[in-house]
Amino acid sequence: MHGDATLNTEMSLEPPTLETAMKVKDIIIEAEAITGLKANLPDDAINGLTQLVKSIVDEAPLSEQGLQSSKKMILNNLANRIRVDHYLEQHPELLQQAIETPTFVFGLPRTGTTLLINLLAEDPARRAFIRWESLNSVPPPKASEVRTDPRYFEAQALIEQSLKYVPHISAIHHENADSPTECQFSMSQTFCSQLFESMIDIPSYRKWFLSTDYLPAFKYHKRLLQLLQTHAPGQWTLKNPWHPLYLTALKEVFPDAQLIMTHRDPVEVVGSACSLIKHVRLLTHEHVDLEKIGSTTIDIFQRMIDNIINYKVKYGENSIYDIQYQDIIKNPTESIHNIYRHFNQPLTNEAKNAMKKYLTDNPKGKHGKHEYILEEFGLNEAYIRSIFSDYYDRFLL
Template identity: 30%
Template sequence: MTGTLSAEALMRQAEQETGLADFGDRWFLEPLNALVSSLNRDGELSEMGGYMQAANLTKYLGERLRLVQLLKDHPEIRDETVEVLAEIVGLPRTGSTMLHRLLACSPEVTSTFSWELLNPLPFPGDAPGDSRPRIEAAEQVTQIYLATMPEIAAIHPIDPVGYEEDVLLLDRSFISTGYTTMLKVPSYDRFLLDVDQTPAYEELKTWLKVLQWQAPARRGRKWLLKSPHHLTALPALFKVFPSCRVVMTHRTPAQTVPSYASMAAALTRPNTDRLDPAALGPFWVARFRRSLAAVIELRERHPDRFVDARYEDVQRDPVGEAKRVYAALGLPFGPAEEAAMRAWLEQNARDRHPAHHYTAEEFGLTREGLERDFAFYIDAYLKN
C-alpha cells in the first residue's frame, strides 16, 4: 500500500462526508490509534486492502458522528430499556451460529439482523422504521462479498435478513476481534487482550437501544446475542449487562482451530498480498488458549451464569438441545417454537451449502499438537 493511514485524516474525511463534527466522548481514539498504528506497521496492506480499510474506518467514524447527532435529536433513545438475556459464546466454529439462529426463533427474544448491523442507522432522509433501503443495500453487499470471497459461503452462511453477530456493532468502537481475523495486526491484538473493554460494551448497549427505538415491537423482548469475541471480554459484558447469561458452545479445538484459521485466511487474503497461512494456526492457538484460560477461571467465580452446549449434541438433536437451553434460560418452549426451529433447519440444511475443505497442516498445526495445547480445556468440557 502506498502511504499510511492516519486517524486524524480519517476523522476529517468522516466530518466532510457527514457535515458533522461532534464525535462525543473521544475514548475511542485509543483503540483507533492502536489499530491504525498496527495496520501501518504490520498490516502489509495491498492496494485493495488499503482502500477497503480506509473506507471501512471512515464509514464507522461517520456513523459515530451520526449516532451522537441522533442522540441529540432524540434524547428519548437513552430511556429505552435493554435487557440482554444471554450471549452465545465459545471458540469460533463450535456451532454457535446454528444455535443462535435456532434460539432466536422464540417470540420472547430479539436479536441483531445482518442488514442492520451493516447499517445500524437509517440512511439520510429515511424514516427510522423504514428498513427496506438498508435491506437492499445489505443484499448488494452480500453479493459483492461472496463474489470476492466465494469460499466464505462454505464457512459461514450469510443471510442479509437473517441474524448475525453483534460484534459488528463493536467494530464501531474499534474494539473487535473482527479486525484481528481479517487483518495482520498483531500489536493491535496484544492491545485488545489487555484493554478494558467496558466503554465498548457501554456503546454496544447504546446501539441496542437505537435498534430497539427504530423497531418498537422489540420493546419487552429480551436480546439474545452471539459472538466468539465475547470470550475476550466477559467481565465487561457482565458489568454492563448484569443479568446476562452465557451459553458456551464446545467442540474439540483439533477441529475448530484449523477451521477458523481457514476462515481467517479467506478474510485476510483480500487485504494483503503477503499472507502466510502457516503463521495463522500458531497465532490463533496462542490467542484461544489465553481466552479459554481466562473464561475457565471466571466460571469458577460465576458458575450459575453459564449454560453449556456441545457441538455434537446440537448437530445430533438441534431442536432437543435448543429446548434444553431454553429451559436453562427460563424461556418457554411450545409447538410454535418447535415449528419455527424445524422450518429454519429445513431452509438452512447443511447440504445446501458448499463443503468446507482445509487441513490442519496447511496452517502450521497438527491434531496431536492441538490436543496437547488444549488438553486443559478438553479435560474440563469434552471428556465426558
C-alpha cells in the same frame, strides 16, 4: 467523557507518529463529510482508532486493494458511530430504556454459534442484532420492515455480489443481510474489536487489543441496542464467539445476561478458524503467514478458555450454560428445548414451527463444503490435543 474529535493518545501504548495522527484526523474529517455531522468521539474510540491506523500504516502487509478496503471498513464503522451518537444526543430518552436479560451465545469460533443464534432468532419474542442494521443503524428500523427497508436490499445486493466472486467465504461462514450477526460489528465502532485483528495482520494492534479495557466497547454496544430496539423490541439474543475475551466487562454492563457457551473438539475448531482467517486475508494481503495464523489462533483460544474457567470459578459453574456442538448438530430441536428449560422460559409453538422451518430451509452445506488442512498452519492433532488437554477434560463429553 466526550469531547470534540481531536486526537488524545494518552492511553496509547506508543505515541502515534505525525503521519498516523494526520491520517486519523483525515479519516475523521472524511467521515464527517460522509455523514454531514460533526464527530463527537470519546477518548477511548479515538485511542482505538489511532492504534488501528498506526498498526495498519506501520505493519500491515496489505495490497493496494487491501489498503483501500481497510480504509473503507474503518470509514463505514466511523460513519455509523457518528450517526448513532448524534441520534442519541437528539433522543436521550432512549438511553433510559432497559436491556432486560439479554442472551449471549459464544464459544470458540466454529463451534455452532451461528446455527444456535439463527434458531433462537426465529422465536418472535426475541430480538437479534441484524447484519444490515449493524452498520446502517440510523434511523432505527421498524420490526415490520426489517426485510423491506431499503437498507436491507442494499446490503443483500452486496452479499449476492460477493457470492459470485468469493463463494468459498460463504461456504465457511455465510450471513444474509437479515441474518443475526456478531456483536463485534457493534464493538468495531469503538475500534476495540477482534474483527480488525483477525482480518488484518497487525501485531501491535493485537497486543493493544488483548491488553486494553473492553468496558467502553460494551457500554457503546448497549447504547446501540437501546437505539435499535426503539421500534423493534424483544429479548436481545446476541452472538459473538470472542466474548470469552471480555466476560468481566460484559457482566458489568449486562449484569442479568443469560450466557450460553458452545463446545467442540479443538482439533476441528482450530483448523476451521485458521482457514477462515487465511481466506479472508488472501483477499487483501500481499502475503499471508500461515504459521503465524496458527500460533496466534492457539494463543487467543487459550486466553478465551482461561477466562471462561476464571469466570466460572468467580460466579459459579452454572453461570454459563454449556452445550455441545455435536448435540446442536445431531438434535438441534432438543438442544433448543434444553436451553429454554435451563433459563425457565416458555418455548411457544410459533417459535418451534419457525425453528423447524429454518432447519428445513437451511440444510448443512447449503453454501458449500469447507475443507482445510491443519498442517499448513504449522499444527497437528497431537499438538492441539496436548495444548488443550484441560479443556478436553473439563468441557468435552
